[in-house]
Amino acid sequence: MIKIIAINGSHSGKKGYTHFLIEKLFKGSIEEGAVCEEIALAELNINLCKGCGICNTEKHLQKCIYEEKDDIAMIFNKMREADIIIYATPIYVFNMTGLMKMFLDRMNATGNSKDFRLSESGLFFHYINKDIYSKPFVTLICHDNFENESSKNVVSYFKTFSRFVDAPQIGTIIRRSGKLTGYGKDKEKEREFPKILESHKAIELAGKELVTKGKISKRTQRTANMDIFPIPFFSILKKFKWFKEKALEKMKLNSL
């Protein structure tokens, strides 16, 4: 039986859009027999890595000063048992949330920076605890802006993460325009932008594919990540400033 855990880095915990999207993904996976669990970091006690370096001394190697004092060990144990990990984060000022980064920083204490290794991609790195780090993973991102550029830093971060820690990246879900489409909670907005329903359905299918194919297919990912505007060729048109200027004028008129 496949076990999937989602680390939800949203500061809104299980009340936000990130949670809604995780549930969509899980729905598909559960239908295919997977066991799924969401870990909402906002509900847990996670200390900020102090950078004290004690976890890298001989006497306390791989032992964090916060071990057994917060919930990190519990999360790492769940990661050890999982077959697939979903790193889910909203965009906060062009990046992952502080909470998600705080969590990822704590992984550093499970490594040994003096024990040099080469990653499978041929990058210089050091010993890492592969039972925690090196799991197939999906990045799930949501944000309000329409621009693909908004999530660029997080997409790039997880590409780098994958290459250093030998963790195969098996999908990237990016759901833009969350506010415009009502965060999965506003039927009126869903009627106005019906493509959002298609996207949410594709996220369910992505959950199924994780179990049946071991990854999200390119086609499903494209549908899940699509622009939701009911304007033909919007994805191409939005590359042009003149089009955006016209769209902006219309948006301003509509909000008068």
Ligand SMILES: Cc1cc2nc3c(=O)[nH]c(=O)nc-3n(C[C@H](O)[C@H](O)[C@H](O)COP(=O)(O)O)c2cc1C
């Ligand atoms: C502090 C903060 C910063 C944000 N920065 C961005 C941003 O740079 N780009 C964007 O598109 N949305 C941004 N947002 C909007 C969130 O990404 C969006 O509302 C998301 O759906 C929140 O997820 P949640 O409902 O799970 O909390 C920001 C929200 C907050 C609270």
